[in-house]
Amino acid sequence: MPPSSATLAAPAPARHAASEDLLALLTGTLLAALGLVLFQQAGLVTGGTVGLSLVLHYASPVPLPIALLLVNAPFYGLACLRMGREFTLKTLLAVGLMALFAWLLPQGLAITRIAPIVAAVLGGLLCGVAILVLFRHRASLGGLNVLALYLQERWGWSAGKVQMGLDAAIVLGGGLLVADLPRVLASVLAVVVLNLVLAVNHRPGRYFTG
Template identity: 65%
Template structure:
């Protein structure tokens, strides 16, 4: 007597991907850019730098005195083409909104807050944490802060390269280019801030771990 045929067990259905609602995206854009703006203000008040287009805008601010918010908005303009082609219209529009909000917040927040004393070490660590957390919020809602963030997210989505690690390498190169406008101590603290920022991303932003879009 032949053994009974094995009964095929259907594979479990893949869990549905939870999609963010528009009001959730708006809340994330506001919160994420606010966190990053606070981190940038800490960096700027302590005379520190960071990577990405934020770092480029800070370099322009230190070298020429141009307003950070304006410089940051202008530096990001060329990257919208890559974002539109590679990441889609929704991502590009969210990124444009995030860049605009960050530029506005970085300009307006200093009008309502001031520091009597700010330790550069605290500014590096706390600024890195705030920027990293804010960027993490934006990444999870399919937005970014433009510039290198677009390239980093594209590399992660298409090649599986960890966003935090790639961003850390690029940011370190930008910070090392700051010797023209800062002393060794400020640059060392800037590297510390960049490491804290990107470790926050590397630990919390991994491919496939967060499914909401």
Template identity: 45%
Template sequence: MTQPSPPHHLYEDVLAILIGSIHVAVGVLLFRSADIPMGGTVGVAYLAHYASGLNFGTLFFLINLPFYVLAWRGMGRAFTIKTFAAVASLSVLSEWLPTLIHLDHINAVFAAIVGGLLVGNGLLVLIRHRASLGGLGVLAVYLQETRGWRAGTIQMLMDLVILGAAAWIIGLQAAALSVLASGALNMVIGVNHRRGRYLGC
């Protein structure tokens, strides 16, 4: 029988949130450079940014605010605080990285695959430290806990709506690339995050 994992120290959580947020921010930078939308709250913020021209980081931060109430009720204080820190970090990094990295050209398929892998790896780090990037993922988990609906199904349906909006606003090619990116992202999570497979998990 696997022994329960000891809790992470504060400095480990801080480092994990920073590392995870950097991975996600670089992935989002690749997506934005190739005009590839995403699912989830990042996708909603990207579409709002694309349609309005407003600051992506600010939009992402503001869209997440209502979901912290659900996170607090459904997952507790520690999860909510760490999620808030991750969202704030990504909001800052997503606006700061373009001043450090300038991409004149990037192949869209490469951006979709590598960006998806980076975002998936970043999310994996956050998940391992009981944090998330908030938003629609929190809503899906909350509905699963309170209504018994499957979080994965809810998330998939919400992502389909977002991708449908992306196809209408940006175009079918961008939506197809988003599906490719989502596949790469979910492959990272699926292969590396299975309860009981690893020591201490």
């Protein structure tokens, strides 16, 4: 006798508790801020609103934590309209925490030397894992992460591939500002590493509930 549809139906996963969401936000944003500090120390330009924030920081006297807040501000409307109030509030908190950690980390962590290629790989891995943690708890690092996640949930597009295309445009533009071929190539590597983490580990239909 074939199993009934009720038997085949998977049980609905339990939602994360508020304490679990808070721990995930703290963990993800701390990892992202550390990756961002590595990019900054090596003079790299990565993708997304993080990359735009670095460009703004390099091109002006605006401190990096403030640049993060300014660049992400226009995207909260999209987040609220398309992803819901809970997602928007968590993302707003995540960006604020990342900006705070990006300000605090250099005061307790001195990096005297880091090769651009090392910063690219480590920073890309840290930021990729950070985004995965936040996505799993219905949050993001704001900006283009919001757009990429919305397109994945709405149309089934891979968040990693969407983000990679957008990031390529940002890195190419940032490369004109940096005007240093080794750093531009390392920036491209950072984007590839970050988005490979997302493309391999964040697939449509796997991590939307909870």
